[in-house]
Structure formats: structure tokens, C-alpha cells
Amino acid sequence: xxxxxxxxxxxxxxxxxxxxxLGKTKDPYWKPVFDGYEWTKTWIENEKPDVIVxxxxxxxxxxxxxxxxxxxxxCSDSFKPADEGWGPRKVxxxxxxxxxxxxxxxxCILDEFDMTIVxxxxxxxxxxxxxxxxxxxxxxxxxxxxxxxxxxxTYPPPSGNRxxxxxxxxxxxxxxxxxxxxxQIWGTGGMSxxxxxxxxxxxxxxxxxxxxxxxxANPALLRAIPHIEYLRETGSxxxxxxxxxxxxxxxxxxxxxxxxxxxxxxxxxAVGHIVLEKTS
Amino acid sequence: MSELARTNIHEYLAELEDIPGTxxxxxxxxxxxxxxxxxAMSLMKAKNREAWKADEAAYLADWPMTxxxxxxxxxxxxxxxxxxxxxxxxxxxxxxxxxLSFLQAVSTMTGMSTEDYQDMMINGGRSPKGLRxxxxxx
Numbered sequence: 374x375x376x377x378x379x380x381x382x383x384x385x386x387x388x389x390x391x392x393x394x395l396g397k398t399k400d401p402y403w404k405p406v407f408d409g410y411e412w413t414k415t416w417i418e419n420e421k422p423d424v425i426v427x428x429x430x431x432x433x434x435x436x437x438x439x440x441x442x443x444x445x446x447x448c449s450d451s452f453k454p455a456d457e458g459w460g461p462r463k464v465x466x467x468x469x470x471x472x473x474x475x476x477x478x479x480x481c482i483l484d485e486f487d488m489t490i491v492x493x494x495x496x497x498x499x500x501x502x503x504x505x506x507x508x509x510x511x512x513x514x515x516x517x518x519x520x521x522x523x524x525x526x527t528y529p530p531p532s533g534n535r536x537x538x539x540x541x542x543x544x545x546x547x548x549x550x551x552x553x554x555x556x557q558i559w560g561t562g563g564m565s566x567x568x569x570x571x572x573x574x575x576x577x578x579x580x581x582x583x584x585x586x587x588x589x590a591n592p593a594l595l596r597a598i599p600h601i602e603y604l605r606e607t608g609s610x611x612x613x614x615x616x617x618x619x620x621x622x623x624x625x626x627x628x629x630x631x632x633x634x635x636x637x638x639x640x641x642x643a644v645g646h647i648v649l650e651k652t653s
Numbered sequence: 654m655s656e657l658a659r660t661n662i663h664e665y666l667a668e669l670e671d672i673p674g675t676x677x678x679x680x681x682x683x684x685x686x687x688x689x690x691x692x693a694m695s696l697m698k699a700k701n702r703e704a705w706k707a708d709e710a711a712y713l714a715d716w717p718m719t720x721x722x723x724x725x726x727x728x729x730x731x732x733x734x735x736x737x738x739x740x741x742x743x744x745x746x747x748x749x750x751x752x753l754s755f756l757q758a759v760s761t762m763t764g765m766s767t768e769d770y771q772d773m774m775i776n777g778g779r780s781p782k783g784l785r786x787x788x789x790x791x
Binding site: 567569576 | 669672673675676679683687690697740746750759764773784
């Protein structure tokens with residue numbers, strides 16, 4: 374049986390991808406960002422996940438104003454890194470576990486989470502930067518990746534509660550897949566940041582750390598956070614953190630925090646990272 | 654825990670307008686900015702970027718945008734573009750074509766120099782204190 378073993382949360386700032394691609398990870402500005410991922414890079418080599426369900430958002434790359442799916446699951450066999458206007462990142466193609474992806478799609482729909490099924494899309498920094506952070510610069514990614522794209526650009530995005538419930542539905546779907554697979558789920562984006570208007574540059578470390586604390590201490594509080602609180606406390610783009618709740622929802626009640634990292638800034642953004650292990 | 658209080662859409666939308674210095678990309682703005690954002694999206698293609706760089710005004714004339722939107726694009730007035738229905742991830746195609754990073758472009762909306770803005774970020778960013786609510790002044 375397939376099983377979810379681990380949840381990972383991480384920011385997916387595009388400038389982090391550029392710093393990796395341009396060999397700047399040891400620069401004084403970037404070193405503290407990347408140092409916090411060293412533990413995870415070593416640890417994940419031993420974990421050897423077979424599949425990652427990677428929850429991210431598309432930033433006007435594969436989806437424009439013509440199609441705005443709230444929850445989309447990408448089901449084709451493989452994907453290219455997107456050209457976001459300055460050429461695609463030089464990272465490997467992303468290979469799907471398409472059978473499991475289609476299985477999650479059908480299971481979630483029967484579970485009343487009406488996923489949009491997409492196939493041929495290019496994947497932007499929201500998905501590729503987390504892979505680079507955990508796996509460095511390999512010739513091929515060491516596992517399969519199932520992309521789940523969430524609309525957090527056009528309001529309203531899904532509620533945190535709905536995201537959490539989708540995570541629970543994904544866990545049920547994975548557990549009913551009849552192949553022995555070690556599956557991780559990653560929630561990406563955040564933490565506090567605002568990329569627009571005179572209030573741009575907003576950062577709220579106290580709120581962010583409380584959010585990380587409550588991943589283990591009180592996830593019920595997290596799922597009840599309304600959109601307006603993300604906006605007021607964490608900036609207009611902090612809303613991306615609802616995607617971490619899909620990850621958290623998929624882990625169930627019993628989890629342990631293995632690792633945490635928090636640093637300000639990467640470009641305009643507070644970088645947060647957490648590794649959560651399912652204990653039963 | 655799956656049952657939360659039902660959201661009142663009017664209260665929800667009113668709250669989104671109560672945040673200082675922020676334009677939440679609501680459905681109303683999405684409708685207003687549809688062509689502005691789709692124009693920006695067109696710059697994802699190298700061929701279109703060439704045509705745009707060769708003659709910006711002529712390129713814009715082909716898009717059914719308002720004249721205000723065209724003028725604001727030519728002026729790279731990003732705060733005004735937000736007011737006219739632009740979304741930052743779409744507008745990013747314009748400033749990326751100009752060779753600006755997110756940090757550089759975002760700083761132009763704050764009334765700060767890019768250097769001062771970057772220093773603010775390195776020193777921990779902008780505090781939410783006093784910037785949470787227009788009405789409450791918190």
C-alpha cells in the first residue's frame with residue numbers, strides 16, 4: 374500500500390532558484406537561507422521518497438486569466454520547467470507517477486473535492502525551487518512528483534479549512550492505492566511577504582513562527598484562520614500559506630517536528646521551512 | 654471541525670478594501686484588468702517581447718485596453734496599474750522584460766529608493782504595526 378510518511382513546508386521564492394542556478398548560495402546574502410536546508414538535504418537522501426505530492430501555485434505561467442482552477446492536479450507523464458520570461462531554469466524535467474496522480478484525482482472527486490484535471494503544463498518556480506532546495510542540482514530528480522496547483526492569485530482562494538480537508542482527502546486517496554510507495558507531501562509558498570503597493574515588504578516573524586508552532590501544537594487553529602488575517606498579518610502574498618495546510622491535513626493527528634528553519638529576507642520574502650514526520 | 658461559519662460575501666469584500674497600501678486582486682479587479690493582464694502575459698513569448706521593445710505604444714494599440722491602462726503601462730506606474738486591475742504576477746512580465754527583479758520593481762511602489770527598500774528588507778522588513786487596518790488604525 375502507498376503511504377504518506379512525511380510533510381515538508383517551504384517557501385518557493387524565485388530569487389532562491391536564481392541564486393542556486395547562478396552559483397550564489399555561498400554569498401553572504403544567501404548563505405543563511407541555504408544553511409537551513411542542509412539538514413533536510415542530508416536527511417532526505419536516506420528517506421528516499423518514491424513520490425512527492427507537491428502543492429504549489431502557478432504564478433501566471435501555465436494558467437493565465439482564461440483558466441483559473443481552484444485546485445488542479447497534473448496527470449501527464451512528465452513536465453518541463455517553464456520559461457517564465459527569461460528562459461527555463463536549467464533543471465531536469467519533472468516525471469510524474471501518473472497512475473497515482475489519476476488515482477488521487479478520481480478518489481478526491483468521489484470524496485467531493487472536485488479537482489480540475491490538467492495534463493500538458495509547464496511548471497514554474499513554485500514547483501521547481503522546492504525541488505532544488507531539497508535535492509540540490511542532480512542530473513535527474515530522484516523521485517516522481519505529482520503537481521497540485523492551487524489558485525492563490527485571484528480572490529477568493531480556497532479557505533484554509535478547505536485546503537486542510539483536501540489534504541485529508543489526498544491522504545485517503547494515497548492509502549487506497551495498491552502499490553508499495555513511500556509518499557511525501559510538500560506544501561510550498563509563504564511565509565509573510567507582500568509584493569505590491571506602498572505596504573510592500575511587510576514581514577511578520579512572530580506570526581510566521583506561531584504558524585510553524587501550531588503545525589504540531591494546534592492545527593485546528595490553523596485551519597480556521599480567515600483570509601483577512603493572512604492579508605493583515607502576513608502581507609498580500611502570505612496567503613500562499615493555505616497551501617501548507619493541504620500538506621498538514623494529509624498527515625493526520627500524530628506528527629513530530631524534525632526540523633525548522635526561518636530567515637528574513639530572500640528578496641521580498643520571509644523564508645520558512647519545516648519537516649514533519651507522521652508518527653502513526 | 655469541517656463546519657465553519659458561513660462567510661458573508663459583502664463583509665468579506667469590505668474587509669479586503671480595509672488594508673492600507675494594498676490592492677487585493679478581487680474578481681472585480683480581475684474583470685477590470687482582464688486585457689491589461691493578458692497583454693502582460695503575451696510578453697512570455699520572445700517574439701512578442703521583440704515587437705513590444707521595438708514599439709511599445711503600437712504593441713499596446715493592438716490590445717483592447719483602456720487608454721488609462723495603456724498610459725500607466727508606458728509610465729511603468731505600478732501602483733496605478735494595480736488600481737486599474739493589474740495583478741503583480743502578470744505585471745511581472747512587463748518589469749522582467751525591462752530587466753528588473755521583483756525587488757527592484759516592487760520597491761518602485763513604496764516611495765523608497767531600491768537601496769533603501771533592500772536595506773529595510775535586510776533589517777527585517779516592514780512591520781505590520783499600524784498597517785493592518787485603515788478603519789482601526791492598527
